[in-house]
Amino acid sequence: MATTPTLDRHTLPSGGRVRSFIKRLRAGEEAAYLLTLAAAATILLITSLIFYELYVQSALSRHKFGFHFLFTQTWNPVTGDFGALPYVYGTVVTSVLALIIAIPQGLGSAIFLAELAPPKISDALAFLIELLAAVPSVIFGLLGMYVLVPILQSSVVPALRTVFGFLPVFQGAFYGVSYFAAGVVLSIMIVPFIVSISREVLLAVPQEQREASLAVGANRWQTTWHVVVPYALKGIMGSIFLALARALGETMAVTMVIGNVPQIKASLLAPGYSIAAVIANEFTEAVGDLYTSALIELGLVLFLVTFVINGLARLMIMTTTRQGAHS
Amino acid sequence: MKSFVFRKKAMNILMIGLTGLCTLMTGAILFFFLGYLVSRGASSLNWAFFTKLPAPVGEIGGGMANAIVGSGKVLLLATLIGVPIGFLGGVYLNEYAGATMAFVIRYATDLLNGVPSIVIGIVVYALVVHPMGHFSTFAGGVALGIMMIPISVRSTEEFLHAVPMSLREAAIALGASKWKAIVTVIIPAAIRGIVTGTMLDFARVAGETAPLLFTALGNQFWSPGWNHETATLPFVVYTYALSAYQDWHRQAWAAGFVLLMLVLGINVTARLILSRGSYRPSGGA
Numbered sequence: 213m214a215t216t217p218t219l220d221r222h223t224l225p226s227g228g229r230v231r232s233f234i235k236r237l238r239a240g241e242e243a244a245y246l247l248t249l250a251a252a253a254t255i256l257l258i259t260s261l262i263f264y265e266l267y268v269q270s271a272l273s274r275h276k277f278g279f280h281f282l283f284t285q286t287w288n289p290v291t292g293d294f295g296a297l298p299y300v301y302g303t304v305v306t307s308v309l310a311l312i313i314a315i316p317q318g319l320g321s322a323i324f325l326a327e328l329a330p331p332k333i334s335d336a337l338a339f340l341i342e343l344l345a346a347v348p349s350v351i352f353g354l355l356g357m358y359v360l361v362p363i364l365q366s367s368v369v370p371a372l373r374t375v376f377g378f379l380p381v382f383q384g385a386f387y388g389v390s391y392f393a394a395g396v397v398l399s400i401m402i403v404p405f406i407v408s409i410s411r412e413v414l415l416a417v418p419q420e421q422r423e424a425s426l427a428v429g430a431n432r433w434q435t436t437w438h439v440v441v442p443y444a445l446k447g448i449m450g451s452i453f454l455a456l457a458r459a460l461g462e463t464m465a466v467t468m469v470i471g472n473v474p475q476i477k478a479s480l481l482a483p484g485y486s487i488a489a490v491i492a493n494e495f496t497e498a499v500g501d502l503y504t505s506a507l508i509e510l511g512l513v514l515f516l517v518t519f520v521i522n523g524l525a526r527l528m529i530m531t532t533t534r535q536g537a538h539s
Numbered sequence: 540m541k542s543f544v545f546r547k548k549a550m551n552i553l554m555i556g557l558t559g560l561c562t563l564m565t566g567a568i569l570f571f572f573l574g575y576l577v578s579r580g581a582s583s584l585n586w587a588f589f590t591k592l593p594a595p596v597g598e599i600g601g602g603m604a605n606a607i608v609g610s611g612k613v614l615l616l617a618t619l620i621g622v623p624i625g626f627l628g629g630v631y632l633n634e635y636a637g638a639t640m641a642f643v644i645r646y647a648t649d650l651l652n653g654v655p656s657i658v659i660g661i662v663v664y665a666l667v668v669h670p671m672g673h674f675s676t677f678a679g680g681v682a683l684g685i686m687m688i689p690i691s692v693r694s695t696e697e698f699l700h701a702v703p704m705s706l707r708e709a710a711i712a713l714g715a716s717k718w719k720a721i722v723t724v725i726i727p728a729a730i731r732g733i734v735t736g737t738m739l740d741f742a743r744v745a746g747e748t749a750p751l752l753f754t755a756l757g758n759q760f761w762s763p764g765w766n767h768e769t770a771t772l773p774f775v776v777y778t779y780a781l782s783a784y785q786d787w788h789r790q791a792w793a794a795g796f797v798l799l800m801l802v803l804g805i806n807v808t809a810r811l812i813l814s815r816g817s818y819r820p821s822g823g824a
Contacts, residue, residue, distance in 0.1 A: 244718035245635055251627030252636070252644050255692065258685055259647040262654060265662045320561025328555050329562070337562065339810070344569045346739075346806050347799065348746020350773045354780045354795050355572045358788075400572070403565050433551040461655025463749040464777060488657050488749070495661065495753055511661045515654060522653035 263515065270509035272502055281509060287474050287490075289499065294506035296513070298474040302391060302484040306466060307459040309395030309480065310402055315452060317399075318406030322448075325407065326414035327436045338411055345404035353468035356397040361388040361469060364396065369481065384479040389471035392480040397465050402455035409454065413447030413529065414440060450528030457521040461514055463488035487514050573799070580796020583789045588797075593759050593770075599786045603794055605761050609676065609769035610745070613755055616680025616765070617687055617744055622737055625691020629733075632692065633699040634721055644692075652689035659685055660750035668754060674768035679755030683744045690743065694736025698729040735809040742805040746798055748773035772798050 233242060273281065277294060284295025321341075325334045365388050376382050386392075417440050425435040441448070471483025472493060487510050498504045587602040594601025632644055663682040668674055702725050710720035726733075755769050757778060762769035772794050779791035 241716055241718050244721070248627045248631035248635060251624045252631040252640075254624050255628050255644060255651065255688060256647050258688070259651045261666070262651070262658070262662045265665050266658070269665050317561050317565060320558040321565045324555070324558035324562045328558060337566065341565065341569075343803060343806055344573070346742060346746075346802055347573070348748070348773060348802060350746065350748040350776045351576065351795050351799055352572075354776055354791060355576060357780060359572060359575055400568060404569070407565065431547060431551045433554045434547065437554070457653055461657065463655070463657040464773075468777070468780065488655060491657050491661065492749060492752055495664070496756070508661055508665075511658045515658050518653050518655055519650060522649065526649055 266508060266512040266515055270505050270512050272505035273509040274505075276502065277506075281506070282513070285476065289503045292500075292502050294502070296487070296506075296510055298476050299485050299487045299490050299510065300513075301476050302394075302470060302486040303460055303488070305391050305480070305484070306394040306398055306470065306486060307456060309391065310398035310459045311452065311456060313396065313399035314403045314406055314455060318403045318451075318455075319410060319448065321403070321407045322410035322414060323436060323441065326411045327440060328432060334411075338408060341404045342408050345408060349401065349462060350464040350468075352397055352401050353465040356393065356465055356469040360397060360400075361393050364388065364393055380478045381480045384477070384481055386481040387471070387483065389469055389483050390481050391470065391477075391484045394466045394470040394484075394486070395480070397469055398459045398462060401462065401465060402459055405455045405458060406451050409451035409529065410444075410448045413444045413451065416447070417443045446528045446531055450525045450530075453521050453525030453528065457518045457525065460521070461488060461518050463492050467492050576792070576795055576799060580792045580799070583793040584796060585793075588790070588793050592761070593790075594786075597784070601790075603770070603772070603775055603790065605758065606770035606772050606775045606794065607797075609755070609758070609762055610771040610773070612676050612762075612765070612769065613679040613683060613751070613771055614741065614745055616677065617683035618737075618741060620681060620684030621687025621740070621744075622691050625688045625740075626695050626733065626737075628688070629692045629695025629699065630721065630726070632696045634717075634725070648689045648692045651685070652693075655749075656686060656747050657749040657752075660753040663750065664753040671766075673766075674754060674756035675766050676755060676762060676769045677765045679751050679769065679771065680765075682750035682754045683747060686744050686747060686750065687740050690740040691737060694740070695729075695733050698732030698736065699725060701732070702728045731812060731815075735813045738805050738809040738812075742802045742809070745805070746773055746802050748777050 273294060277284075281294065281296055282300055283297055284293075285297045286293040286295045287298070288294075325338055329337070365386065369382075369386050369392070373382055421439050421443055422435050425439040430438065466486050467489040470486055470489055472485055472489060473483040474485045474490070475482070477484065491507050491510055491514075495504070495507050498507055585602075587600060589602060589607065590604055591600070591602030592605055593603065628644065628648075632641055636644060659682055663678055663685070667678040667681055671678070706724055706728055707720055710724040711717075715723065751771055751774050755771055755774065757774050758768050758770045776791050776794045776798060779787040779794065782788070782791075
């Protein structure tokens with residue numbers, strides 16, 4: 213797609229093959245080609261090496277526990293029993309919670325910025341929101357610990373309890389650090405992703421679609437909701453999947469607010485743990501090959517899950533806009 | 540009929556209002572948090588922060604000069620590793636690769652870009668730290684360097700792709716060989732975009748913490764050379780925020796503030812440079 217058909221290196225005039233190769237090498241032609249090829253091959257090598265290392269280094273744990281690893285709850289370095297269910301649970305719960313908050317908010321913002329707001333305001337706000345997507349996660353962790361958690365404790369959670377207190381997810385003691393806090397921090401972090409990619413996808417919808425809809429008497433909102441959004445739906449789904457992949461793999465912010473207690477509780481207000489957080493906390497202190505290998509297996513799980521989700525996301529965005537494929 | 544028209548209008552206004560509210564909320568939440576960080580961080584900042592070593596546990600004062608230098612060294616190494624590979628890979632992708640190779644490499648690049656940063660930390664630990672037997676600046680640089688590659692590849696590719704075909708044809712018509720055309724015409728035409736892409740890439744890894752946990756670790760003192768564990772800014776934000784001392788919390792805010800200013804400063808500069816004109820990929824960078 214990117215190469216120029218007329219300038220393909222294979223169409224260069226060829227004399228004796230070896231002689232012309234040496235000639236081109238001297239002229240720098242082949243050298244330049246080989247150099248860039250080597251760089252490209254390095255990328256392939258590194259990507260495969262990551263998978264290979266995770267797979268090989270987790271062998272001990274994979275062989276010993278098999279698939280039970282993901283479905284048992286004991287995590288005991290002393291007896292050598294490792295079951296990752298509490299971490300998997302925490303990762304899933306916090307990511308789903310983050311999506312529940314971030315999808316309506318992010319999509320609403322993207323629709324407003326792409327379709328309804330005046331272009332100047334839209335561009336300026338989109339610029340700012342994109343800047344916010346660049347804020348490092350450790351800073352969100354810091355803010356989560358010292359700003360968000362106190363706010364949740366003093367006002368948000370009591371308010372939620374008076375309305376939804378009968379639901380099991382809002383029962384039990386609340387000490388601040390919890391699945392809930394982690395989910396909220398994650399949602400704040402992924403909203404900018406959803407907004408900036410969805411906005412781009414919406415802007416890529418052909419103008420004729422809108423004009424046709426307006427011409428038959430639909431108003432702005434009807435056009436947006438019944439014509440533009442369905443047209444861009446795949447790309448929007450893609451942006452949500454990208455955000456999900458980021459939430460699942462997010463380490464620092466979650467580690468700082470989830471509480472780091474390996475347990476499975478129905479209440480969102482209870483402290484929990486996540487896959488990335490347990491790796492961050494225990495990896496350097498892990499004693500013994502089995503313990504290290506179990507943590508690396510968690511890394512492998514994270515790698516595979518994000519691999520699948522990212523793949524789906526790229527596929528969906530690519531089918532809507534070429535541009536979105538590398539944002 | 541009348542009520543239908545009314546409902547249609549009411550819905551229009553209601554939904555425009557609601558989506559506007561979403562935007563307002565998104566902006567407000569983010570600005571509230573970052574505003575808090577700026578005010579708290581700026582007031583925690585002092586000259587000692589930039590010039591002194593951390594004070595011993597329990598003593599007030601001290602600074603993070605070692606973490607600032609450590610971050611600089613790790614990032615320098617990361618740039619030296621990540622950018623050449625990414626840049627050359629991007630050139631290959633856009634100028635040389637056939638359809639199949641292009642697909643494979645693009646796929647690998649996207650995959651690498653999606654790998655959670657903590658996983659990169661584990662792998663670099665297994666590949667570098669474990670064989671060497673200790674944590675080091677070098678290992679940290681390798682980890683962040685790997686993280687820089689995918690964005691560098693994709694931004695190079697995109698900006699090269701945006702260079703008009705007529706420029707290439709003109710260069711070849713004048714008798715330039717292919718690589719001469721790439722080096723003297725195509726890359727210079729795209730250089731502004733590629734440089735800004737690199738800056739954004741740099742800003743992204745500057746705030747990465749997770750991969751440094753198992754590679755550069757941390758250090759209360761200066762880290763000589765490349766072979767010892769070193770403190771870095773994001774890492775100090777993390778450890779100081781989790782500590783039990785008030786004065787360390789203050790320094791965590793100061794470090795977070797410096798980090799944020801660095802990252803946002805680079806982002807704004809890069810986007811300004813780009814908006815000054817360059818061949819741009821369709822639909823903006």
